[in-house]
Amino acid sequence: MDELDSYSRTVAAVAAEITGKVAAVRVGRGSGSAVVTGEGVLVTNAHVVGDASRGRADFADGTQAEFVVAGTDQLSDLAVLRARRSADLPEPVRLGDADSLVVGQLVVAVGNPLGLAGSVTAGVVSALGRSLPTRSGRAARVVEDVIQTDAPLNPGNSGGALADHRARVVGINTAVAGIGLGLAVPVNATTRRILAALLEDGRVRRAYLGVVGTPAPVPADIARRYGRKDGLRLVEVISGSPAAKAGLRPGDLVLDVGRRQVHDAQGVQSQLFADAIGRPLPVTVLRNGAMVDVVAVPTELS
Structure with missing residues (x-):
């Protein structure tokens, strides 16, 4: 009790x-x-x-x-x-950092489902790092690094708050994934950069690399040698993309991008903003047990 x-x-x-x-x-x-x-x-x-x-x-x-x-x-x-x-407008919410969330953590969703203002539901973080397919005109895109929660969401919740136990907003509810499943865009450093760009310029300029990947463990011998546990396994390299021109291949395990360690898609996307367009971007991958360094030159995402 x-x-x-x-x-x-x-x-x-x-x-x-x-x-x-x-x-x-x-x-x-x-x-x-x-x-x-x-x-x-x-x-x-x-x-x-x-x-x-x-x-x-x-x-x-x-x-x-x-x-x-x-x-x-x-x-x-x-x-x-x-x-x-x-x-x-009332006073603003306090923004948290979704990068600190753990699976099983309590979260509270606040929104206006079905026109019912001020509705509150609670649950836990069910999973992290999910991908959400979306569309922009005719182009299919994917929203990466989405939070999955079992806090009940319904039509009208989209755009509402997902808060942690300290009432810090860690996500913006974005979709109902199915019975008992909801998804939210994480609030983190990348999100704050996006929001700042939207406020200042009305849009977000992004660099395009042309890869699709999923988190994957580093082989045990490499992990011991370099102190790395995981990276981003490339499952697709878009033909004709900057990544393809640089020599990246499906199956490569990306360890570093821009000389920063990468563990997931968020680690790559956080570096693909306007300042990366047209500039050399070093990428280190593990391929067939060997370290391979390439340099890609991202273009602007249209």
Whole structure:
């Protein structure tokens, strides 16, 4: 009983801190949720906003705020909204760091599912590093490093907050993956960089390398020799891409990119922003038991 009381107190405290800072948003015929993250600024999903340029945010206390869409990024499924009057918004949430999450950790989802404002559900982090297929026009893309949770999500939760036990927002809920499964875009250093670019420029310029990979362990002898446990196994290298031109191949185990250790797709993507376009990018891979160094020159992602 004491454990249940403790759990209930934690969820109730998170709900009390977060609920008033998550709005129901209406854009044209679409709707979803959005989180207040700064003075006059809300964050939601790109798929909630669609092609809309403006809309309205409704908070649980009855407050309403008109907003314009500052920018959207389909590849991360994130969008930034700017209130016409910052005084109309409540205080922003505290942002956490999803990179510190562990499987089994308590998380609380706050949003407006099915039009029911200020709804709260709780669960745990079910898995980390998931991939979420999405589309940008005719192009199929993948949102990488997504958080999977069993906190129940329903239509309308998209764009809402996923918070940890200290009421720090660690994810932006993005999709219902199936019965009992939800997905959220992680809040981390890469996300903050994306949001800053959307606020400043209305879009995110990215570098393109042209690889698809999955985390994989380093062979035991290599692990002992170099002190590395894992890397990114390339399952596809796009024909004609900068990666292909540099000589990267499917099956390569990527260990370093830009002289930084890589353990997953996030480690690569975090280096593929505007400043990497057209510049030599050293890549170290393990191939057939040997270390191979190549230099790729990323192009701009269109």
